[in-house]
Amino acid sequence: MSAPGTAASRRGTAVLAALLLVAGFLGLLAPRSARADSAPPATSSTPATVAADALPTVQINGVAWQQVVVGTTVYVAGSFTSARPAGAAAGTGETPRGNLLAYDITTGTLLTSWAPTLNAQALTIAASPDGSRIYVGGDFTQANGQPRQRVAAFDATTGALVAAWHPTVNSQVRAIAATADTVYLGGSITAVGGVSRSRLAAVRASDGGLLPWAPVPGVGSTAGNRDGNTATSDQVLGLVVTSGGTQVVASGRFDSLNGVKSTGIGALDATTGATRPFAVNQLITNQGVNSAIYSLTTDGTTVYGTGYDYQGPGNVEGSFAAVADGGALIEINDCRGDTYSSYATRGVLYVASHTHQCTYIGGFPEQNPRVNKHGTAYTATPSNVVRWGTNVNWVGKPAGTQLDFFPDFSIGAYTGQNQATWSVTGNGDYVVYGGEFPRVNGTGQQGLVRFAVPTIAPDKIGPVFTGFTTTVATPSPGVARVAWKSTYDNDNEYLTYRVFRDSTSTAPVYTTTAPSTWWSTPMMGWSDTGQTGSHRYKVTATDPFGNSTASPWSATVTIPTGTTPARTYAAAVRADGATDHYALDEVTGTTVYSDLGGTDLTAGAGVTRGATGAIAGDPDTASSFAGSSTAFAASPTAIAAPNVFTLEAWFRTTSTTGGRIVGYGDASTGTSTTTDRHVYMDAAGRVLFGVNWLNTRRTLQSAAGLNDGRYHHVVASMGPAGMALYVDGRLVGSRADTTSGPNYTAYFRIGADASWSGANAFNGTIDEVAVYPTVLSAGQVTNHWTLGSTGTATNVPPTASFTSTAQDLALGLDGSGSTDADGSIASYAWAFGDGGTATGATAAHTYAAGGTYQVTLTVTDDKGATGTQTRAVTVTPPPPNQPPTAAFTATPNALAVTVDGGGSTDADGSIASYAWAFGDGGTATGATAAHTYAAGGTYTVTLTVTDDDGATGSVSHDVTAVPGPQLLAADTFARTVAAGFGTADTGGAWTTVNGGTRTSVTLGAGVLRLDAAGNLDNAFLQGVSSTGSNVLVSFSASSTPTGSGTYVYVTGRRLGSNQEYRVRVRLLADGTVALAFSRLADGAAEAFPGGELIVPGLTYTPGTTLDVRLQTTGTGTTTLRATVWTHGTTEPATPTLTRTDATASLQAAGGLGLAASLPGSATAATTVRITAYTASTAG
Secondary structure, eight states: OOOTTOTTGGGOHHHHHHHHHOOSGGGGOOOOOOOOOSSOOTTOOSOOOOOOOOBOOOEESSEEEEEEEETTEEEEEEEOSEEEOTTOOTTSSOEEOBSEEEEETTTOOBOTTOOOBBSSOEEEEEEOTTSSEEEEEESOSEETTEEOBSEEEEETTTOOBOTTOOOBBSSOEEEEEEOSSEEEEEESOOEETTEEOSSEEEEETTTOOBOSOOOOEEOOOSTTOTTOOOOOOOOEEEEEEEGGGTEEEEEESOSEETTEEOOSEEEEETTTOOEEOOGGGGTOOOOSTTEEEEEEEEOSSEEEEEEEESSSSOOOSSEEEEETTTOOEEEEEOOBSOEEEEEEETTEEEEEEEEOBOGGGTOOOOOSSOOOEEEEEEESSOOEEOOSOSOTTTTTOEEOOBOSOOOOBOOOOSSSSOOSEEEEEEOSSEEEEEESOSEETTEEOOSEEEEEOTTTSOOOOOOOOTTOOEEEEEEETTEEEEEEEOOOOTTOSEEEEEEEESOSSSOOSEEEEEEOBTTBOOEEEEEEESOOEEEOEEEEEEOTTSOEEEOOOOOOEEEOOSOOOOOHHHHHHHHTTOSEEEOOOOSSSSEEOOTTSSOOEEEOTTEEEEEEOSSTTOOOEEEEEESSTTOEEEOSSOEEOOSSEEEEEEEEOOOSSOEEEEEEESOSSSOOSSEEEEEEEOTTSOEEEEEEETTEEEEEEOOSOOOSSSOEEEEEEEETTEEEEEETTEEEEEESSOOOOOOOEEEEEEEOSOOSSSOSBOEEEEEEEEEESSOOOHHHHHHHHHHHHHSSOOOOOOBOOOEEEEETTEEEEEOTTOBOTTSOEEEEEEEOSSSOEEESSEEEEEOSSOEEEEEEEEEEETTSOEEEEEEEEEEOOOOOOOOOBOOOEEEEETTEEEEEOTTOBOTTSOEEEEEEEOSSSOEEESSEEEEEOSSOEEEEEEEEEEETTSOEEEEEEEEEEOOOOOEEEEEOOOSOBSSSOOBOSBSOBEEOOSOGGGEEEETTEEEEEEOSTTOEEEEEEEEEEESSEEEEEEEEESSOOOTTOEEEEEEEEEEETTEEEEEEEEEOTTSEEEEEEEEEOTTOOOBOTTOEEEEEEEEOOTTOOEEEEEEEEOSSSEEEEEEEEETTSOOOSSOSEEEEEOOGGGSSOEEEEEEEEOOTTOOSOEEEEEEEEEEEEOO
């Protein structure tokens, strides 16, 4: 065990006190069920883990103490000065970083946009609830070059300091938790802003101002320190906010909060700081300089914690979960090896630690030499119990199950603490670890690494080759017994094994799927029967993602010729899932073969061969055990003693001393010191089954007198339902209070070993011993007894089971869940309770009337036995059909309208059809439709919908069709006219009032030639009349304006001579463009309502084409809108100029026109060319 914060604790209190003042990282010293993996079996209820593939991630040159994830960004706090890309060696591609960095969780690449700096290490990092701000705490006094005393806040996007937030904290900050309004701080704090605080403080999120929240942690006794250290501590290491922001949970080295016993962890009111009940702290003993609850995380309703202990009083080195409100224990993962961080997601709790033993919850045992796992996973909800251990507070408490996720982290040297990982977090799809590890899975990946769910990960972590060998024995004629030691995969417990004979280019001769882990790779096997000649064998192991490894080819063996009698009993043992079957029929030698190819045993001198066997009609022999200390057979290697198993044997004796028949012990030779999970006989001839449950011997026993010289059949099992003992096919005892035994590595033994009653050594004959990884059913046990004692199996009747689904009067039935323990289901017969019948595994039936009916399924197995299940089902008539509800939206556009009836609904069915009537005789079908009216007006549109039962519903809405803009005039000037403009393409003849000889049409333009100052040229479309017009004109001028400029007019309404609304575009000599509305009315001089505007951002050069739009609308009050812009660019969305005018003589329909003029101040001629003209109506 290591202890963050106490590596130097044994040097004395003075040294420890000095260390605590150092501003640096040294101050941090401080029954197996189906396991989940990245692809658990489909039948498993346990969650899938992320894959163990180490994804490329930015690297650091120091240590990452803590991380926080916001969206897809991982923010990292630690002690480092540089970052480099994944795969780069140290010193290559380095980017400076000052104890903080951020990277993209989906790519692992460094974010260049977030690079704040600190002048000393950061120990903790947290995000504001909205993710916009990143809070950091540690030992630093500067951030981004600005004074910041041990805490700082940064913009989550830019990395800029939050200028208004700068609390002054006088000592190390180790924990931060934030709400939208408040930031909670924990560590070695004694003052904030000069105001006294004891390890805990709170400041405003807005400006960092100190709040009155001031809980007081207290120190505990040093009596539990196992190295004699008398120093104490009340340092805070972890903080989370829970319960909707009303509660803060703190953890660390303290023993009390506000004087209330709260060992290692406690809850506080988020406003007042008062202590709240938190039940788990009455079970935890971690406190002081040698022990602490090191970290906390939360999802708001559950608090996850981790602990460490190094010669201190603590009882938590693993992880735990507690209810946020009240602190009731949810689970305790009672492993050994300090744990520094945890993260729960998708039903899995990931931890960063140096775990070296998890046997107390059925995980991996201690290894010699020790093996540490730095990234492990557990179920996040209870699926287990603490079965054993020295921490008595946890025995029998709910626990998680250790999952098959074991990436390989290398230990780093940066902190000198012999650690690898310090932090773990994620975002659901990814799990990210931080620490000081230099490599992951053997590949350089320093300090940071990502793992992903299997749908994202490459899933290339496959079975391990080490020790994967194949051996072949030929125990009898025509039989090759192939045996191999299973291998393992670091993120898949279940592997598929394929056995090949002579060549891998042909199909495998045997395939099976079995579980294994890095610490438990049991022997496996298969017998190839009916073979002759010479053969060799190879075995492959493949994980669910297709990764595989293969054993070498076995030595070639020659299979003896002849025939081996069919052994019906042995076939039943195999069919019921035994992993080892010891027929004990060897003629000579010390090897006791597992006929299934599992673990062979070695027999001692007190075992002799050739005794008459137990199985009726089977000439196979048994072995005699002489009642001596050497009368046993034992496995050569130890395994983790199982908590789910069945032991089976046949025995015969007349001894009155009793003795051990079969079971587990901690020695392969001599007599075991630890022994349990064993079957033995006492002096009275009773058979007992014993398991050591929490240092209490729990037994079941038969009646006396089984030492009668006849063969008897014994079966002993243990599993989640408890212990069971069968003798001669009958259950003679069971108990539900014992579901596991002590966690130790054990050898399997037949015959002599330490016994709890009677002699150690059995004197008699033993035959047909089998070991199962499951609990045999009563039916299977009875079948084995009957088959062994009579030579004929007792047919076990099938079990009928079905599910039903009712909808109205219709019933669906599925009987495929029916089973037959010793065969198969041959037929299914249904009786529906109303006289109706059916056959087949599935059936359907419709009743004539509602009611409750007794449905019976009778299944018949392949031997003619039947099983029946009857269940009541209730069917109800369907309710009366509810008519559908029609609903639609209509979108008119001029004379066209589109309609959408998709919002129509049918409460008890679906819409079958849509019918539209548009109010003008037009119709349509379909959920959507479109229609164009011949004329404007208001029309009533009706939608009628019909449902799947024929009922209808209708709704009507009025829509108004409005004719769209109508073209008034258009001219492309694609003609030649010597004088005047001639006739427009649309709009009739142009009338020239002034400058007739200077106006012409040539080369696609209407030309207005201004030869001298005072010239005015114009042209009008007198045949057009409208109260609303939208005129668009394109024009250019040939020379630079002189004097007060060149004037170009566009007329939007002309009622006669000097009766016009128009817009004037004035081109000035400096290139600027001015815009004004011009009004001619009642013989008065030209007026400019609202004055002239210099058009911002618009410049003009000779020959450039400008576009000008004039919109003239309304009567009574006329609105004028004008826009001018360079041709070929986007028209501005907002008119350049808007004015209104109510001159009475202009409030009527009028014509259109164009004009250009040179003022009297002009000194040079110019020509205005009109290249495009269109006018349409405007509302």
